[in-house]
Amino acid sequence: QVQLVESGGGLVQAGGSLRLSCAASGRYNMGWFRQAPGKEREFVAAIRWSSGSTYYADSVKGRFTISRDNAKNTVYLQMNSLKPEDTAVYYCAAGHQYYNGRYYYTDNYDYWGQGTQVTVSS
Secondary structure, three states, X not given: OOOOEEEOOEEEEOOOOEEEEEEOOOOOEEEEEEEOOOOOOEEEEEEOOOOOOEEEOOOOOOOEEEEEEHHHOEEEEEEOOOOHHHOEEEEXXXXXXXXXXXXXXXXXXXXXXXXXXXXXXX
């Protein structure tokens, strides 16, 4: 099974920035999801392997940027202007295809990392 390793989480004040990294080899569509205590896992951002097209949840659009470095087999999530409501465990995910184009759907990802905690204080 493909192993995904997230890093870069931590504690920051509101308005600050963090960059998450996910190391994963292979030709995969990649996504970032997050889950806060007592809440459902939600889509954050995704990037297609074939086209490089990116997608964002409305809640993070304009603040977060997903990118990839194929030479390093790494996907990044740059998070700027962080808000307390961004506090969650962030998960990296890899998938072979987006069924019906649903990049936001958790079932369209085959492999998941263990998660990294992001805490934003007010």
